[in-house]
Amino acid sequence: MIILAAFKIAFTGLRRNLLRSLLTMLGIIFGVAAVIAVVSLGNGAKAQVEKQISTLGQNVVMVMSGAASRGGFRMAFGTSGTLTLGDFDSIRKEVEGVAGVSPEVRSFAQVAVGNQNANPQIMGVGSDYADIRTWRFASGDNFTEADVRNANKVALIGKTTATQLFGGEDPVGQVLRIKNAPFRIVGLLSPKGVNMMGSDQDDVVLVPYTSAMKRLTGDTTFRSLLVQAVEPTLLTSVQAQITELLRQRHRIQPGRDDDFLVRTQQEISEFATETSRVLTLLLGGVAGVSLVVGGIGIMNIMLVSVTERTREIGLRLAVGARGRDILLQFLIEALTLSVVGGLLGIGLGWWASDWLSGMMQSPTLIAANSVALAFGSAAMIGIVFGFFPAMKASQLDPIEALRYE
Amino acid sequence: MVPVIQLVDFRKSYITGEVEVQAVRGVTLTINPGEFVAIMGSSGSGKSTLMNTIGCLDRPTGGKYLLDGIDVGSLNRDELADLRNQKIGFVFQGFNLLARTTAVENVELPMLYRRGGQRFNNPRERALKSLERVGLGKRTDHTPSQLSGGQQQRVAIARALVNEPTLLLADEPTGNLDSRTSIEIMDIFQELNAAGMTLVMVTHELDIASYSTRMVVMRDGRVVTDRPVEQRLNAKQELARLKQEQAAVKLA
Incomplete structure (x- = not known):
């Protein structure tokens, strides 16, 4: 009941301060969108390479002859017929x-x-x-x-x-x-x-x-x-x-x-997708940093909110709210900000990967797990960065909070 | 009969910097069910500290405080919160209503924090009933900014009553109101008191204190006067008199 009420309060607050909420969520929105766009681009490239490698055949092992040496230069495998x-x-x-x-x-x-x-x-x-x-x-x-x-x-x-x-x-x-x-x-x-x-x-x-x-x-x-x-x-x-x-x-x-080389199809596929995998990880990491920055934005606005609503917190404590109830309420508000931001980010990321795919002439693949990962980390960030302000709110002294101007 | 409030040599001191300030220096006070007590005193007299302790917002540093037979000094933060929720209804000078929240939702607030088996299954109905009791049955979906000061204080009283407390605690309830509205609020208090509610009210206005049944005056952290109110005012009569006076002015 308290959780339900807290969600209701959170959504009302979000609508009431629409511009502020949007600006706060911007970091999360862009972070999630970037993660989804980058990962989908990487997945698309990987899927394309894998599809091409599958044209090699099924369960294939390649055997190549050794390299020819000409004038001290060793050449690629397969140049000498051994x-x-x-x-x-x-x-x-x-x-x-x-x-x-x-x-x-x-x-x-x-x-x-x-x-x-x-x-x-x-x-x-x-x-x-x-x-x-x-x-x-x-x-x-x-x-x-x-x-x-x-x-x-x-x-x-x-x-x-x-x-x-x-x-x-x-x-x-x-x-x-x-x-x-x-x-x-x-x-x-x-x-x-x-x-x-x-x-x-x-x-x-x-x-x-x-x-x-x-x-x-x-x-x-x-x-x-x-x-x-x-x-x-x-x-x-x-x-x-x-x-x-x-x-x-x-x-x-x-x-x-x-003096020969034996490679399985899997190995070839792994070599071929290694570059795109590293690049995806790197760019995904950068996008992840933006998520963390978004989290700091949420923490900032939650601290402001706690200060603004000191009297409200005092009143709630006076009428019988425990510290835990206040903690939960502010955590849920931070979570709502980050989750709504995450959802908007998924939408933006979807659109962005479509746009990128058109612009870069390369296919993109939005994987359910990358969406889940981005959304999950947004929610996690809401909880982690919302915790400190919520803790602060829950530890207020009711007398001082009621008297706060 | 268990007294609602039993203070025995209650002391409270704060440490500000390195100096120990003794806000209350030994108060012994018993308030029985059905009493309507006004606590008076100038600022610095310790009445706010006394009020906070009675309201279980704070714990005594010396002496004993029993609320409805429960020793408050031994309770932790969460237990105090539960005690406030069940036993005490607060009315503040500044109303302390949640802005942009309707009257009925404001009244529902204390029920949100009732625990486990004590939860009411019809909070909306109870809140509406409580609003009706303070004469505000029609404006239940107005937000505080759409209500007058007197109406806001009525909402606050309805909120204080909704959990059926043992004690109604009012801190300067008429401090932000004009004289006529103040008497209307006192009318509500007297009606509640007549129905058996125990009330404790802090005020610095003597005429407001005259609506109570017992007056406690504090100075320098001690009770200096504790006597029944002799010429008690009746809010209904006062309101009728005021109406007549206004009619007379209009006739003239």
Whole structure:
């Protein structure tokens, strides 16, 4: 009953001193709005990156060959082909929990159909590749294990390349020439969009890796392999097994560095979102400081309010209010200020993140937990910073308070 | 019969700086149910300190104070608050109504602080009844700024009565009112007293004190006079006389 009455008093007071209340709440409003806008921007960026990483496939472990050293400069992983056909086979046969393995033999070449030509990425892959990357077919179907074994001249074509070469026509059954070798198109891949680096994943022609190595690149080793684990929980186990296996096969002494790199999809996702995460934390922290400043504003106005209403407090004490009742009343008033400010801040933050998303051409994602966090901290701040003035009010001497002019 | 107020050698001293000021130096006073006592005295006589102690806003530093048989000296802050809530109705010189709050909500205030099982389940009804009792049944939703001084003091009296106190304590209740309104307030007090209410009123106006049944005069922290009022004024008669005088002026 006292709590209900205190809320009523708090709301009446808030309406009565509308301008003052609004100015007091401003710090909280901006603090909450800033937290929500910043976190939603960060979440949006993170979700975008994660979506792009998910185009890599499902439960994927990437294996990259070691770095080439040229004239003392060590180059990036994957520049030197240290992964052999034997490595590929033993991963497929010896590692437990593996659903599929495929090499990626990358090259660029001009492809032509009639008088049309394009310059897509030519990727030599195994028959598991489309499954690993959860790449569906818009038309036609995958090539077979037999095609891989026999280095058949068959190809899968990405949407972008297909449109460039065939316009709207169905390319399945047509023949395209890669470096003048004719390849029969057996499947049209569904579009996947751009990857993390911003390049079009649909501007691609997939051929059996055997064909690619024999007819296009002349390589005998691989620079990267994609491995699919059966379940997400097996990712780290598969990663560890591959590392162990390759160290053995490459005869790397204990204590020496690997000449290859094994990364799970999760790790890649974490690396990619790390920057945006740090930035979000940093900006969120700045916004949090503004919340604290808002709290100080509330404390200030509550102190003024306690002084202004000294006689009222005296009267309440005289008619039987205990110190605790007065404490509760002023705490609830501070809480009301901060909570109303928090609600207004959520509205403003919502609007601001919409506006930012439009202006910065980047998606925003308002997460329920960031709203709850911002609102919760606003309420907490109301209680924490309202406590001192409320304590002061509750400890007033009734006689002096009644006499206060 | 348990006395409403029983003070035995009551003393109160304050320490201001390094000097001990003795505001009340030994007062023994018994007030029985149904009495209407006026406490008089000049400023510095200790009457305010006596009043604060009787009102349980303060505790004695010496002697004993029993309110309705309860020893106030042994109670803590919260227990004092509960005692004030249940046993005492306060009427102040400055009315002390909550601004921008309606009369009936002002009257409801003391009921807000009743604890546990003593809570009334019909506070609005009780508040309205209390306002009716002081002759203010019609302006219950007016705020203090819309009421005259006399009406504000009536609201304050209704507030003091709403918890059915044992004692009504008035501190200079007519100090801010004109003479006619003062008599109206005394009329209410006399009616309440006739109905059995115990009243203690601090005043410095002798004619106001004449409406009570017993007069206590203080000086330098001691009671110097304590006697029944001999020529007691009747507020109803005084009001009638005043009306006649005004009519006479108009006729002339």
